[in-house]
Amino acid sequence: MGATAIVVLRLRSLFAVVMLSGIYSFLAASMFVALDAVDVAFTEAAVGAGISTVLMLATLALTGSRERIPVHTPPLPLLVVLVTGAALIYATFDMPAFGDPAAPANLHVAPRYLGDSGHEIGIPNVVTSVLASYRGYDTLGEVTVIFTAGVAVMLLLGGRRGQDAGRKRGDDDAGDAV
Amino acid sequence: MYAMATFAVLVALGIALVRAFLGPTVFDRVLAVNSVGTKTVLLIALLGFLMGRPEFLDIAIAYALINFIGVVAVLKFVKYGDFAHSGEELGGER
Numbered sequence A: 001m002g003a004t005a006i007v008v009l010r011l012r013s014l015f016a017v018v019m020l021s022g023i024y025s026f027l028a029a030s031m032f033v034a035l036d037a038v039d040v041a042f043t044e045a046a047v048g049a050g051i052s053t054v055l056m057l058a059t060l061a062l063t064g065s066r067e068r069i070p071v072h073t074p075p076l077p078l079l080v081v082l083v084t085g086a087a088l089i090y091a092t093f094d095m096p097a098f099g100d101p102a103a104p105a106n107l108h109v110a111p112r113y114l115g116d117s118g119h120e121i122g123i124p125n126v127v128t129s130v131l132a133s134y135r136g137y138d139t140l141g142e143v144t145v146i147f148t149a150g151v152a153v154m155l156l157l158g159g160r161r162g163q164d165a166g167r168k169r170g171d172d173d174a175g176d177a178v
Numbered sequence B: 001m002y003a004m005a006t007f008a009v010l011v012a013l014g015i016a017l018v019r020a021f022l023g024p025t026v027f028d029r030v031l032a033v034n035s036v037g038t039k040t041v042l043l044i045a046l047l048g049f050l051m052g053r054p055e056f057l058d059i060a061i062a063y064a065l066i067n068f069i070g071v072v073a074v075l076k077f078v079k080y081g082d083f084a085h086s087g088e089e090l091g092g093e094r
Helices: A002-010 A014-034 A038-062 A075-092 A110-120 A126-134 A136-177 B002-022 B026-050 B056-080
Strands: none
Touching: A014 A038, A014 B002, A014 B026, A014 B056, A038 B026, A038 B056, A110 A126, A126 A136, B002 B026, B026 B056
């Protein structure tokens, strides 16, 4: 995965970069499966390797497929990135060990979800009952945000086409009148 | 046996990755992406059996479908330059 990312950074042919990012998504999906996070891997493969490859290719059809060679390689951003990364890695030393049953996240509400959600909510899948019932308002908010984004995209894309169609029709009418 | 097969698939994955990095033409890379996708499907199926969870086979099948659609889209882009063609107007005005 690291090698793929480095090659993506070094290549200038954007088509090859799109291909390699698809490969990167597949590798990340295999890694998630190996870490036993099958649902995350599924999302990664569907969105990363499937949809976003197609979307990036559609963008390439509108723009050029070569990247300009950057004129400067400033060392200051590299320094900032290195310091931030080091700080984040240092922060992970304070985290509880992976899968630690005494971690705070596993002690607060998780036992109640695991133990009682079956007869409190009546859904056999714990994740579903958490998302749809315990955090119902949260999920409602997320659905509202996604719906708003979808409406905005449809307005942006569909509205322009409607205007174009109207103008064309107007031209046709004018031609008929002449 | 599953471990050996997984190792072999990993080696094949590495070789396909090398071809994707070096590949001089577009089609080398498209083929490499397809190959990596196929290797991922095999890897997930093998990992499922290796970890004693054969349900992973369903996920592997879904990956195969995603891989297929992705490669078809990419090849269509390479041939026509955009996605708006139906494919029936081959040798049309473009």
